[in-house]
Amino acid sequence: MDADSVGEVEGRSPFDRRLAVLLGIAAVVASLLATAQVGFDRQAGQASSRATRLATRLFEGLTGTGLLTSFQFGSLLQANEGALASSARQVASFDHPDVAEVELAIGKASETASLRALKLAGEMGSAPAASTGLDPHTLSVLTRTTRQLQADVAEQGALVDRAQRFSARSDRVVFALSLLAISGVLLGLAAVMKEGQPGRVSLWSAAAILVLSVLVGGSAFLV
Amino acid sequence: MATAALLAALIGGRAALLSSSASDLWGKAVREQVKKAAATVEQIRYIYVDRAPLIFRTLGAEIRSDEFRSAAGRASGLVRSHLLVEAEANDALRESLLGAVEEAGDERYRTPTGGFDVGLLLADSFASYQDLLAIDPGATQLRGDRLSRQAGLEVAATIPVALAFLFGALAHGYPRRRRGLLVAGTGAMAIAVLAAVAIEATA
Numbered sequence: 001m002d003a004d005s006v007g008e009v010e011g012r013s014p015f016d017r018r019l020a021v022l023l024g025i026a027a028v029v030a031s032l033l034a035t036a037q038v039g040f041d042r043q044a045g046q047a048s049s050r051a052t053r054l055a056t057r058l059f060e061g062l063t064g065t066g067l068l069t070s071f072q073f074g075s076l077l078q079a080n081e082g083a084l085a086s087s088a089r090q091v092a093s094f095d096h097p098d099v100a101e102v103e104l105a106i107g108k109a110s111e112t113a114s115l116r117a118l119k120l121a122g123e124m125g126s127a128p129a130a131s132t133g134l135d136p137h138t139l140s141v142l143t144r145t146t147r148q149l150q151a152d153v154a155e156q157g158a159l160v161d162r163a164q165r166f167s168a169r170s171d172r173v174v175f176a177l178s179l180l181a182i183s184g185v186l187l188g189l190a191a192v193m194k195e196g197q198p199g200r201v202s203l204w205s206a207a208a209i210l211v212l213s214v215l216v217g218g219s220a221f222l223v
Numbered sequence: 224m225a226t227a228a229l230l231a232a233l234i235g236g237r238a239a240l241l242s243s244s245a246s247d248l249w250g251k252a253v254r255e256q257v258k259k260a261a262a263t264v265e266q267i268r269y270i271y272v273d274r275a276p277l278i279f280r281t282l283g284a285e286i287r288s289d290e291f292r293s294a295a296g297r298a299s300g301l302v303r304s305h306l307l308v309e310a311e312a313n314d315a316l317r318e319s320l321l322g323a324v325e326e327a328g329d330e331r332y333r334t335p336t337g338g339f340d341v342g343l344l345l346a347d348s349f350a351s352y353q354d355l356l357a358i359d360p361g362a363t364q365l366r367g368d369r370l371s372r373q374a375g376l377e378v379a380a381t382i383p384v385a386l387a388f389l390f391g392a393l394a395h396g397y398p399r400r401r402r403g404l405l406v407a408g409t410g411a412m413a414i415a416v417l418a419a420v421a422i423e424a425t426a
Contacts, residue, residue, distance in 0.1 A: 012398065017397065027388035031381045035379045042242075056253070075275075106305060108294065116290070117287075120339070123336070132340060188359055209414075
């Protein structure tokens with residue numbers, strides 16, 4: 001006795017049994033697709049959020065270290081200018097013997113002062129130490145090295161790519177769920193129309209779209 | 224089948240709420256990161272652009288005054304007078320600059336080598352922004368991650384519910400196997416309920 005005749009013996013037509021089986025399968029496919037969609041959406045959202053935060057941290061690091069470096073160069077330049085001017089004053093004093101003694105003394109004192117200023121510029125322009133009590137976040141902003149910034153750039157790019165990949169997967173699963181919804185509507189239509197040509201057309205169309213939904217959902221893992 | 228649909232709706236609804244909360248927390252983490260970064264950069268700019276250059280000029284004048292006075296001590300006559308004039312001119316410059324940057328005269332920031340601790344000045348300037356220091360975008364992100372993972376598990380718990388629906392549909396199509404299918408469906412629903420409860424309990 002084949003399955004169809006068993007169904008008839010049991011009081012259910014093959015049409016009813018196919019409809020029941022398709023409804024059940026549609027429910028299972030729906031739960032699987034929903035689980036996949038939530039998972040992909042989670043991965044995309046998580047990566048997107050981390051990428052945006054990392055971009056912010058990157059700009060913060062670039063700006064912070066840039067401001068520190070700018071001060072460092074500015075103060076070193078200023079101290080160097082003083083040292084050069086005092087050396088030039090001492091050299092020039094030899095051509096003016098009437099003021100040479102005074103200018104030489106001023107030049108020497110100025111040169112010593114410039115060397116001390118250079119040391120001060122180096123000290124003030126170096127990144128703060130942890131012993132200053134500066135909070136760890138600001139400390140990390142000011143002490144980021146070029147290598148660390150480059151690593152952040154690479155990680156940020158990878159996170160953006162990951163967010164885009166999982167977002168594409170999520171979109172694909174949403175499309176599969178939309179197809180599944182159409183399949184569900186056609187199954188409902190078949191249930192209303194009962195047996196007969198319109199009912200059978202609805203049922204087989206629903207089955208075909210259900211298969212398509214599974215294929216589209218499965219293809220999301222290949223994106 | 225109706226019970227399975229109701230259970231799926233309940234678990235799905237809970238998962239949707241969790242997922243929404245997770246998205247909110249991720250958005251909040253980004254906003255917090257931007258807020259903290261803006262405050263940090265502005266504070267660094269204030270110290271290294273507005274204060275430190277003036278402090279450096281003030282201390283530079285102090286150093287020059289010190290060196291000219293020291294040289295004057297070893298000189299005499301006109302040379303000594305010229306060196307003292309230079310020292311006094313730098314004293315005047317220092318005094319004038321100190322009016323704009325009082326920190327330059329604060330002994331607390333002076334280092335043992337006579338330098339200036341800009342890091343300590345930056346730390347002090349941040350001390351009045353404790354609320355900004357307390358912001359922790361990383362912690363907010365992790366809370367979002369946890370809720371999102373929980374939402375994913377809750378949605379996965381609807382798979383046994385869907386199986387229960389399938390068994391219910393099959394029981395409808397195959398009445399002779401109804402008892403076995405109903406038992407299987409009930410078992411699947413029990414697994415779904417237990418899974419949902421376990422996910423909530425361990426969250």
